Amino acid sequence: MTPPPGAAGAVRHPDAPAPGELLGSHYEKCFGCGGGQAHGLHLEARAGEGVAVTAEFTVRPVHQGAPGLAHGGVLSTALDETMGSLGWLMHTIMVTGRLETDFVRPVPVGTVLRLGAEVTAVDGRKVFTRATGRIGGPDGPVAVRAEALFIKVNVSHFTEHGRDEEIEAAMADPDQVRRARAFEVNP
Numbered sequence: 001m002t003p004p005p006g007a008a009g010a011v012r013h014p015d016a017p018a019p020g021e022l023l024g025s026h027y028e029k030c031f032g033c034g035g036g037q038a039h040g041l042h043l044e045a046r047a048g049e050g051v052a053v054t055a056e057f058t059v060r061p062v063h064q065g066a067p068g069l070a071h072g073g074v075l076s077t078a079l080d081e082t083m084g085s086l087g088w089l090m091h092t093i094m095v096t097g098r099l100e101t102d103f104v105r106p107v108p109v110g111t112v113l114r115l116g117a118e119v120t121a122v123d124g125r126k127v128f129t130r131a132t133g134r135i136g137g138p139d140g141p142v143a144v145r146a147e148a149l150f151i152k153v154n155v156s157h158f159t160e161h162g163r164d165e166e167i168e169a170a171m172a173d174p175d176q177v178r179r180a181r182a183f184e185v186n187p
């Protein structure tokens, strides 16, 4: 996932949340960041400097794969969600096109995984990102890392492809519409 020569650096939107500010959930029922998913990851990402974010994920028993250990797919989801939240800082809606995860060490249930993600390059609609998850805190050992290619999309990506029931409910929710618009440069 190497950006092509001539790819640009990421540009922080002037109205991006200040460093340290919580980004909030983009959708209440998102498995990654929504508060309305009992078994979800409940990730809370914060803006960093430039186009970077941090987040914390507490591994709960519902996230197990092997006994006492986090499921690898769940860890990939945590990294994916963290990288996806970088869109807040660019006011860009983007979806994952490709995701590669390295599992470096097992992650026990009860671990607080400290996640960090940044944009490495932008080439047209393609946004290149990377992320790490460290055990216990920002200086803890790296347990997982990932690179992902996100593709910029419009809100129509969701309205055209999402199930009507959820789309209609989202469009009728002024708070959800406000959050969707917060991602876009030209809503």
Ligand SMILES: CCCCCCCCCCCCCCCC(=O)SCCNC(=O)CCNC(=O)[C@H](O)C(C)(C)COP(=O)(O)OP(=O)(O)OC[C@H]1O[C@@H](n2cnc3c(N)ncnc32)[C@H](O)[C@@H]1OP(=O)(O)O
Pocket (backbone or CB within 6 Å): 026, 027, 032, 080, 081, 084, 093, 094, 095, 096, 097, 098, 124, 125, 126, 149, 151, 153, 155, 158, 159, 167, 170, 171, 176, 179, 180, 183
């Ligand atoms: C009311 C509702 C409000 C909702 C408010 C929501 C707010 C914000 C939500 C955020 C949510 C985040 C949540 C976490 C992240 C997810 O989990 S996102 C969910 C998982 N991802 C998906 O479902 C995406 C499914 N895939 C697709 O829909 C389409 O394949 C895509 C990604 C949109 C691309 O399709 P496309 O628009 O037709 O673009 P396409 O021309 O194929 O590709 C564009 C470029 O990307 C490259 N590319 C595309 N895919 C790949 C790939 N897999 N590998 C390499 N290159 C690729 C192409 O080669 C092309 O390159 P160039 O030719 O320009 O050099």
